Amino acid sequence: MPIRFASADEVSRWNDLIITNPDGGNVFSSYEFAIQKETGGYKAHFLMADDLAITALEKSAPGLGKFWYLPKGPNITSDKALFSVLKNLGPFAKRQGVFAIRTEPELNRSLQPSLQDHGMFKARPIIPNPSTITLDITPGLDTILTNLPQKGRYAIKRAEREGAQVKLVKSTDDNCRIMYKLLADTAEGQFGIRSFKYFQAFWQRFETAGSGQLFFAYYDDQVVAGAYAMVYGKKSTYKDGASIRKRTVYGASHLLQWEVVKWAKSHGATLHDFCGSPPSDEIDNPDHKLHGVGLFKTGFSKNVVDYVGCYDFVISPTKYKIWIKFAEKVAHRIHYYRHHDSYY
Template sequence: MTLPVRFATDAEIANWDNLVVANPDGGAMYQAESFAIAKALGGWTPRHLIFNEANTADAPLVAALFIERKIPGFGLLWYSPTGPGFGSAQQLGAIVPALKSFAHEQGVFLVKLESELPDNDQARKTLASAGLVKVDNVQPISSTVMLDLTPDIDTILAEMPQKGRYAIRRAARDGVTVQEVPLSEENMRRMYSLLGVTGDDAGFMIRTYEYYVSFWNEYANRDQGKMFFAYVDGDVVAGAYTGWMGTKAWYKDGASIRDRKAYGASHALQWHIIEWHKARGQASSYDMMGCPPSDQLKDPSHHLHGIGMFKTSLSPTVIDRTGTYDLVIKPSAVNRWNTFGYRIAGKLNRMFRKEVYF
């Protein structure tokens, strides 16, 4: 009997990234095997699931990464970061009954889903009618700035907002240079230091150095990621890590010094990465990974306002996604988790693991 959901076989896990790229959404960065390995360092157990093995037009096969944590007194929590990779809200909603039954059998009390589906009234109604509950987003990328990489490079620059073009040209005049760098201990430490300064300035907590090292190396070892630095007079003034799967590319991590002599360095860095992806010839889109929702872009009180202004100076295209939904398996446990469990677990995670919970 063909089951609508099951655990992946060892052979499927060995071929995981190819299965993810074949999903209806074309693959997502946080569904990759590299991400599973990085999250294992933070106490999560990867679970690889296969949906709709029969693979029909209405119910396409999807390989979905879930990460699992055992919560004493509650049970297991499952979370699918930027997944499962279905192509529509109807497809995602259709797997809810089977997933709910399967998760219950495994001792799961709560499943968090985060497919990168476009947000609109119909999608929200469809997911709600399937029994999914909209909650606060886990990843800060439910809205993002997207750059189309299909035009030629001159057209991409010509269609960029004037502020971005000016910053790129100003950086070139001021002597900013950009180059790919190896993932040496020195370079990773330098990048982590830049992230720390940026996190302090923006008021957000970064993850541990070991987590970033695992992430950067795992993706790079699978030819899915590279690090770049921008320099002024030989000094590193900005850094960025870019990743890719299939025809999608991402701006994963980025940071810069707050120094006027490096005006436009981050723009020059991004432009170099865009040129690099164009020359590579595989990616058709560049996801800049996170900004305020499209209706809050100009709100200076939004915590991502500055980031949004920077990214939209490179591309005006903002995509709003459905974000995170909960599939409640055990209502009483979920109620306790939402009331006090998550707050306590998050505090303990920050104390002992020195990073955010998810």
Template sequence: MSARSHTYKTAHKTNRRDTAPLREFTARFATGEEIENWDKHVTANPNGGNMLQSAAYASVKNGNGWDVRFLVLESGGAASYNLVMEKKFPVLGRLWYLIKGPDVGAAADLKPALAACAEFVKAAKLNVFAIKVEPDIVDAPEVQSQLAAGLVKAPNIQSNDSTALLDISAPENEVFRSISSRARNAIRRAEREGCEVVQREQGPETYRALYDLMADTVNAKGSMPLRSYEYYARFWDEFCDRGQGSFFFVYEDGKPSVGAFVINYGSKATYKDGGSTQNRKQYGDSHLVQWAAIRRMKELGCTEYDFCGTPPAARIKDKSHTLHGMGMFKTSFSKTVTDFVGCYDFVLAPVRHRLWVQGAERVFRRLETMRTGNQFY
């Protein structure tokens, strides 16, 4: 019997004081039809899915250091569709990375959902030694206490495990009033002084313009690593080909001076990539780019705008943090920082996982970077 044909379920043990049984989950691989319509299913997840679980992202990562699997978790007639990235290592076996998943409705659902995954991979003989998870569950002390029993904290991977989220579901004038006076004044001044935002079509010329701006920013501020141009070109292609990506630019002295790539995925918009030249003359140009992107995302039906990465809430004013400047800019639109729980390991083979955290991961990451020049995750 193939792995795809297996379905396994698990449940919380019911506390004697409970008046009703807790949720059961089953785990299986997606059918061909489900994979064909993957984005439709993911955006119907309990939390609306995430662009890093999309078909476009699966296409970018599949064969680019990872094998992609499409996992379905089901409970009570409802389903959650999750992208799994898989790597195989000598001796250790397979690592599963549920990027921005599993997408479950509540923190209490996480462990039974993962237990269903564990039963599934065991019965299907997939030899998975650990499942790396990073659900979009907002951090809180009571959530941490639930995760501490059974999961091992791992270093965070994605930049938006702490982020600024803006509700853009209200009418445009109300959204504008909800951002800070500093941001509103910057947008108005840029408009008064004739700054204009241009949307550009996908293609090599647009890609090179944004990539050069990103490189300029990284060279000046060193706030984050920059992947190869080829990686970004493929990434932008995949999302744009599906109608899920938009480019926004402003110009100074006839050249691009600020650029942004924003993804619309279901009801969520994500400011994924951006960059700018240094020492610009136009005041408020970067704020105006974001406001133009927000307006466009509203037109496309998005109700939430993710600025994709800030320092954690407790360090938002810490000038020593590498994302301090970005955090100050992004929180001028959304006054609060949302901290998600971040990355954890669900351990299936304790001895092999111990080897992983005690040095194997570091060695394999270094080897892959030396061999391909790419980032590991």
């Protein structure tokens, strides 16, 4: 399995190549995502391993070399395929001065022992959905709606009865500010979010590429909830969602999500990813930090999927040990001090 940098022609059709990968590709392995991450200090590399397209994001670690992160990659479907790719990618990356590669394939969590047996090290997730909830949207819309859990169906229909409306809107600067305020108000005191500049660039970039859409739910002409979703290949992803803190109409966020599902299906998606939830063995744990998120999303589907998450493939054990013990933490602090945003 020879590894090489993609040609200019291959990079120009990168999304087509990613979508033909064994797992159908992932929006977080897309060309747009790679370019977006370059605004945060990464250097994007586009690699080919035979016919497998691999997106690699590089961070420089002074004194140590380079650290590669494969967002939702490599896009394979088995641990055997993962080990085969890494066996060949490792020597190639070493020649580029890389001391470790962080992988994030969407393999089932049951394979974690296999990765550990092959000398890989568990790492904190970067994209926050090591567990998620998915909905099969292959059937017709009436069938999908009928098959939703009763709580979700009720919320959608009640919001419609009470006069809530959902509109697909452009990611204009003003609409981005509205959406960001919803996110910031939702996050306040609970979790951190990236800068407005990051979100604005993200939403507008994917909209321009034709794969992203911003949604607003309205009640009495007021925006009460917002969502941003993407379609990539046969999979749609609910990336961002938020609502006003004071509830004005029951079920507005459910109606909003239902419109996202309808939009995704109309754009060819067959699987909708709600992008993040408690793991399956903690989905009913009221003390889990994502319990509220899980309650909302299980109103649409009870199918919780647990992935292996991030695992590091070590090329230089000595440099990796230094990185993990303190250099990574220092890099985080310096980056936040300079940019007031997340390192990864």
